[in-house]
Amino acid sequence: MTGVLGTLAEAWDEVRVHKTRVLLSLVGVFLAVFAMTSVTALGLMVAQVQQELGERAGGRAATVAINAWDPATGLPPDGAEWGAAVADLVERYDIATAATISYGETRFRMAGGTMAVQTRRVSPNYGDLHRIEPVEGRWLREEDRENLSPAVVVNEAFMAALGVPDLTGRPTVVIGGPTPVTATIVGVVREGYGEELVAYRIDRSTGPWDAATAADPATAMYGGPSTLELWVPAEQTDQVMQTVRHDLALALDGVQVDAYRTDPQGAEETIAMLRLAIRGAGVVVLILGGLGVLNIGLVTVRQRIREIGVRRSFGATSGRIFAAVMLESVCATALAGLLAVGAAIVLVRNLPLEQLLNNGIPIADLPGFPVAAAIEGMIAATAVGALAGLLPAIIAVRAKVIDAIRF
Numbered sequence: 128m129t130g131v132l133g134t135l136a137e138a139w140d141e142v143r144v145h146k147t148r149v150l151l152s153l154v155g156v157f158l159a160v161f162a163m164t165s166v167t168a169l170g171l172m173v174a175q176v177q178q179e180l181g182e183r184a185g186g187r188a189a190t191v192a193i194n195a196w197d198p199a200t201g202l203p204p205d206g207a208e209w210g211a212a213v214a215d216l217v218e219r220y221d222i223a224t225a226a227t228i229s230y231g232e233t234r235f236r237m238a239g240g241t242m243a244v245q246t247r248r249v250s251p252n253y254g255d256l257h258r259i260e261p262v263e264g265r266w267l268r269e270e271d272r273e274n275l276s277p278a279v280v281v282n283e284a285f286m287a288a289l290g291v292p293d294l295t296g297r298p299t300v301v302i303g304g305p306t307p308v309t310a311t312i313v314g315v316v317r318e319g320y321g322e323e324l325v326a327y328r329i330d331r332s333t334g335p336w337d338a339a340t341a342a343d344p345a346t347a348m349y350g351g352p353s354t355l356e357l358w359v360p361a362e363q364t365d366q367v368m369q370t371v372r373h374d375l376a377l378a379l380d381g382v383q384v385d386a387y388r389t390d391p392q393g394a395e396e397t398i399a400m401l402r403l404a405i406r407g408a409g410v411v412v413l414i415l416g417g418l419g420v421l422n423i424g425l426v427t428v429r430q431r432i433r434e435i436g437v438r439r440s441f442g443a444t445s446g447r448i449f450a451a452v453m454l455e456s457v458c459a460t461a462l463a464g465l466l467a468v469g470a471a472i473v474l475v476r477n478l479p480l481e482q483l484l485n486n487g488i489p490i491a492d493l494p495g496f497p498v499a500a501a502i503e504g505m506i507a508a509t510a511v512g513a514l515a516g517l518l519p520a521i522i523a524v525r526a527k528v529i530d531a532i533r534f
Contacts, residue, residue: 153463155419156511160467160504163410167500168475174399176480181391182258189361190256190390192354193371198383203353212378213355216371224358226253227330234303235326238290241303244324248353251329256358264294264314271313271329280314282325356389364388420456420515428452428519449520456516457509464508468501 182188196203203209217225226249233246253259254266261280271278279300281289291298294312302308310328319325359367368386375384438448475496 157463160464164471164504185389189364191357192389195384226356229353236301237288246326261314277310278313279310280327282318285324417511417515445524452520452523453516457512460508460512468504
């Protein structure tokens with residue numbers, strides 16, 4: 128142990144003595160390790176952002192959507208029958224996450240008059256299934272079904288049209304019609320294109336919301352039947368779709384049932400290929416940096432050949448000389464790798480990723496800096512140092528004592 132520590136101390140002393148020359152040779156190694164580590168970490172985060180973007184539109188892996196209608200009339204099944212069949216299906220197969228959604232328009236009284244707003248009537252699970260993260264406030268909850276003032280989640284364009292800057296004053300909006308209903312805005316999402324207004328409302332309510340809709344159907348115009356979405360294991364999607372078609376067709380006599388998968392597929396493979404290509408470029412830069420270290424190591428050995436000869440004449444073994452020369456390179460590149468990993472961590476943790484990659488929408492499952500990326504960077508830097516120090520160490524060992532002293 129003493130010999131190993133002594134060799135390491137000796138190698139570190141040589142690095143300090145030749146620090147200027149060593150630092151110049153390590154610029155390439157530092158940049159390469161910094162690039163590789165940063166790309167690995169950012170790759171994981173970009174992959175997460177891309178996954179969440181896809182899941183906001185199509186649902187998590189794997190989401191199965193189910194529609195049902197009467198093939199003779201094209202109309203959806205009776206609401207009560209459909210609800211009972213869906214509840215029985217979810218309970219029978221113990222499906223953890225199921226959500227219903229229907230699209231349409233609702234007339235809201237805004238600052239400039241009554242406006243028909245694109246509205247999605249959803250169950251609370253829809254937010255979890257589609258990774259909806261409000262930029263302000265919260266998403267819909269189960270208890271919102273019992274509220275006398277129905278809860279709504281709207282986009283930023285809706286808030287601007289309402290003339291309300293934020294949720295500080297617990298803003299409300301009136302649903303128009305002969306029996307007006309005052310709804311409470313509980314959350315704001317970043318969604319829609321340009322000035323497009325978007326609103327989410329609870330799928331059913333015991334309060335006056337549903338009563339108002341029943342009294343005046345013109346207040347809520349819905350196109351097409353409701354869609355049921357199930358979050359199931361990816362490997363079971365085919366079996367789930369087949370079972371759902373069979374069971375719902377039996378429960379709803381004479382109804383056509385369609386089941387299909389909506390979540391994005393194949394995105395992970397594309398991102399992995401891009402990450403591999405960028406890391407390949409980092410490996411090339413790392414090799415070039417290693418060549419610079421090798422060149423400096425060869426020059427250093429030539430300049431220190433007399434010193435090596437004197438040490439050999441005083442009894443230094445070949446192994447000690449070999450280890451000292453090689454470890455000098457390893458210590459230098461390991462230090463460069465450590466600094467590069469530290470710089471990569473500082474950069475990645477301080478980048479405004481939500482603004483740069485996700486349009487300011489909070490990232491639901493933002494991964495921390497991957498330990499694997501840091502370890503990989505340190506291993507790469509150390510390996511380059513070992514390879515770059517191998518040839519100079521062999522030259523130092525093969526030098527004859529007499530010739531080295533006369534050099």
